[in-house]
Amino acid sequence: MNIEQQDFYTQAILSMAALVGLTSFLMLGQGRLLRLIFVFALQGLLLTATTALAAYSLDNYHLYISAVLTLALKVIFIPIMLRRQVLAMNMHRDTEALKNNTAVMIGGASLMVFSYYVLHPIVQTSSVVMVNALAVSLSVVLLGMLLMISHRQAIAHVVGFMSIENGLFFAAIVATNGMPLVVELGVAFDVLVAAVLFGIFFFHIRTSIDSLDVDRLNRLHEVEK
């Protein structure tokens, strides 16, 4: 099926999916924390736009609520909180030297291919836009994990964690036009609490190891020596 034959809404959603996937890759290769947070906020903004678009084209009022929640949480609250942490820790000038940047990028690309492979069985029963959207959101989830593996700073881990949430949220919006309202509110509540807890944790980790480098959290072992 050709993309020009799809209606405007489908085309817009597909472009959004591509952009969301792109932001994930941008985050993956980003060594500076402030820019990482900025790209994360950008991803949140894309999500908000997608949600608003879906709400408008489906005339579904509760998706507007989701859009507002996303805007408030993922574009404003969490990035600002993280940014303040970075500035307070005076880490905004540091560049994290990413090991094996090339390998990580190739790994990310393979994960994207892998997502398409995993969702291949549902091609017969779903429309093109669904398969693409689900595959992109799965790869955003996996890329978020890769981001957490390849970065050492706790703040980067939180960004990875939240970007996993973004991927899930994108799947919920595009594939199913949003989860039932009660679930969506619950998830938003969990994300909010998690964000606050992360803030508390930064403080604890800093007082405990005097840095936010999680590689230095290495006292506990599976088998004690």
Place this chain on the structure above:
Amino acid sequence: MIAAYLLLLISFGGILYFALSGHKADTGKINICFNGVSLLATIWLAINVFNQGTLLSEDKSFLVDSFNVYLIVLTAFIGFTTSIFSSPYMAHEKDLGKLTDQRLKMYYSMYQGFMLAMYLVLTTNNMGVMWVAMEGATLATVLLVSLYRTPESIEAAWKYFILCGVGIAQALFGTILLYYAAVQIGDGENALLWSVLYTNADKLNPEILEIAFVFLLIGYGTKIGLVPLHNWLPDAHSEGPTPMSAVLSGLLLNDALYAVVRNKMLVDGATHSSMAGFLMMGFGLLSFLVAALFLHRQKDIKRLFSYSSIEHMGLMTFAFGMGGPLATFAALMHMTVHSLTKSAIFVTVGHASQLAGTQSMDKIRGLIRTQPKIGWGLLIGTVAIAGFPPFGVFTSEFLVLLATMHSYPWLAPVLLLGIGIAFAGLFRHIQPMVYGEQPEGQLPVKANLWPVIIHLALVLWMGLAIPGFLADWFGQATTLIAGSSPL
């Protein structure tokens, strides 16, 4: 159904009460009251279910059937007995100067928060809300793991937060896929209700559900502590305060397994294949064996018993995966006896480590001479968890073995080997702690061992002769899950 609402309201009230009132000398006792009232509410609920069968609330958001009602009672019961233990224990920790009033206030508030999340996981009829509550349970306990603010506890809490957070995100993806399959056949707002999904299970798209189940198993499996997703569990259990270890081991792991089994029922209905069962069997058996081996290499007493929890959760996952009436019955029973025994053990372990002033097993010695009650408690608890007759763990493990021999005879030696390794791993550590030479200057501590006695007596009772109503209950739940009952 009123009882279920009441239950949720009590725990919610508990959160607010403890958060707002500030810590006083009797806060621990008030916590016992809250949990006691919850326990009464669950018994009321159980009687209702017993008389009327499955209860579905009017707006269909809550469902209580024979499967979850016994877990609800178990949750409330262990929550109650652990609160009895926790009151003097936390007071003692405060006397030692490890905790402040402010942190105790948070502890009690989050204790209720955790209970609320557990009750919500069990009573909700909405698979999405179940996920939200499961994540809520992590969020409620994560600050309790780091309650002592030692570098180790902060590391453990961070690991717990990140691993469980990322893990459970996979379960949300699974839930979204489930919803995606469900909206294709039904209306949007009700499509995630378990009761709706279950009646329409055979109409759901099997390909989507197979993919969904993989994500759900990985997601909730992280919380169950399945190998290789178990890394957070020993850390979180060993670094947090002991009452938390007791409820995490006794309740959280069970409820995560409950979520997996609920989803498996849907997937089985849609796919008519054993794919979900095989996955659970594989992960379960792997966890069982790996954890049994890890038991041998532990130095910290709480880590030892957290590996034992992984081992038992692996066995249950294996049994649920095997399916069939006998295996399911055995798994349900094992859930109960394991929770009771393991929380009893953590209570004695808590006292033992307060007595010795350390959690390191090399330094805990001569418990039976210093304080016979604690020594015997630990010994009998370990005997019970290792699966000796006449305790209930023996009965359920024996039933699992029997079911294995029936369906997959070639796996029976593997199971026996695992049980043997685990037994050796536990006793090589326990023996010197209980019987060894008592170090100088070791003094008895103030200990309340009633929870231990009650739990172990119940486990013994279930091993000697399962009470009729309980067997009936397990039978009904088995019918619900596996289609028929072995009774």
